[in-house]
Amino acid sequence: xxxxxxxxxxxxxxxxxxxxxxxxxxxxxxxxxxxxxxxxxxxxxxxxxxxxxxxxxxxxxxxxxxxxxxxxxxxxxxxxxxxxxxxxxxxxxxxxxxxxxxxxxxxxxxxxxxxxxxxxxxxxxxxxxxxx
Amino acid sequence: xxxxxxxxxxxxxxxxxxxxxxxxxxxxxxxxxxxxxxxxxxxxxxxxxxxxxxxxxxxxxxxxxxxxxxxxxxxxxxxxxxxxxxxxxxxxxxxxxxxxxxxxxxxxxxxxxxxxxxxxxxxxxx
Numbered sequence: 001x002x003x004x005x006x007x008x009x010x011x012x013x014x015x016x017x018x019x020x021x022x023x024x025x026x027x028x029x030x031x032x033x034x035x036x037x038x039x040x041x042x043x044x045x046x047x048x049x050x051x052x053x054x055x056x057x058x059x060x061x062x063x064x065x066x067x068x069x070x071x072x073x074x075x076x077x078x079x080x081x082x083x084x085x086x087x088x089x090x091x092x093x094x095x096x097x098x099x100x101x102x103x104x105x106x107x108x109x110x111x112x113x114x115x116x117x118x119x120x121x122x123x124x125x126x127x128x129x130x131x132x
Numbered sequence: 133x134x135x136x137x138x139x140x141x142x143x144x145x146x147x148x149x150x151x152x153x154x155x156x157x158x159x160x161x162x163x164x165x166x167x168x169x170x171x172x173x174x175x176x177x178x179x180x181x182x183x184x185x186x187x188x189x190x191x192x193x194x195x196x197x198x199x200x201x202x203x204x205x206x207x208x209x210x211x212x213x214x215x216x217x218x219x220x221x222x223x224x225x226x227x228x229x230x231x232x233x234x235x236x237x238x239x240x241x242x243x244x245x246x247x248x249x250x251x252x253x254x255x256x257x258x
Contacts, residue, residue: 019211050202054195057210061192061232072191073233076146082168109145113191116144116169 008033011052015060025063028098032059035094036117045121055117062095062110066102072109083115087122091115136161137247139240140177142170142196143189147235151187154240159248160184162240174228175200185247186228187218189235197230215239219246 008030015021021029033056039045047055065072080088091114092106099106137160141148148170152162163181165173171188174196178186186206188196194210201208209221210230215238218229222243229243 050198054198057192057194057198058190061194065191073145073147073235079146079168110191113144116172117195120169120172 004034004037007049007052008037011049011056014053015056019057019060021060025060028063029056029060032063032094032098039090039118045118047121051117051121055114058113058117062114065110066099066104072107072113075109075112080112083112083119084122087115087118090118137185137244137251138163138181138183139244139247140165140174140181140183140186141189141240142172142174142177142186143233143235144169144171144191144195145189145233146170147233148187148189150235150237151240154237154242155244156240157237158241158244160240160244171196171230172199175204175206178206178228179204184227185222185243187240187243188228188230189233190230191232193230193232195230197228200228215242218243222246222250 011033012026012029033052036055037047040047088111091111095110095114096106139155139160140163141151142165148164152164155162163177165177171190172195174186174188178200186200190196193212197208197210200206206228207226208228209226212218212221212229212231219242221229
């Protein structure tokens with residue numbers, strides 16, 4: 001667990017070189033990334049450092065969108081067909097608790113955007129490599 | 133070698149058609165990547181198609197541009213939120229531009245026009 005904590009802190013440090021992150025956002029980002037990283041346990045996903053940085057950028061933008069109530073455009077019809085139910089469920093699990101804390105509704109587009117990161121991590125994992 | 137400016141477009145939400153229209157209005161060739169995770173494939177397709185520059189759209193405006201930079205070394209700018217910011221990035225030599233979602237013709241048109249201007253200026257200087 002300490003190793004995970006160390007990696008995630010390094011990921012956030014990397015992101016903070018380019019993005020302004022408040023202390024509160026840093027804590028929230030850590031928690032969300034931890035939930036993502038937990039999914040490595042069953043061996044179906046592999047999140048390289050670079051992939052975690054990308055997911056971190058995404059989650060930070062998600063946190064900021066929630067703060068500002070920014071709405072995203074809807075997902076093009078048909079794209080959901082390329083997202084497996086398992087990955088969709090994981091994406092909801094990671095985002096739902098966070099959104100509920102702010103008494104807001106989880107946008108379907110947000111579920112999709114994170115699900116794509118999971119899907120890519122899963123696909124790369126099949127070949128034994130995850131090069132982000 | 134190719135005569136026309138080739139622009140690769142990848143949008144996480146499967147859009148990009150309007151940007152592509154703008155690219156073509158400006159005289160470029162637009163290559164829109166279909167399917168899931170299209171933004172993250174921008175570097176791959178740029179490399180394959182020997183494209184001049186790429187535009188990636190996602191929630192943070194980062195994933196596609198950063199992936200292309202990490203994997204192929206393309207100079208990238210990300211988190212862009214306006215057309216002018218994209219033009220500035222092109223002038224600074226960036227070749228993969230990561231935007232938040234903004235599938236509009238004007239973006240494709242103005243970026244392509246700017247790139248053509250930059251190339252002409254470079255050719256004149258040589």
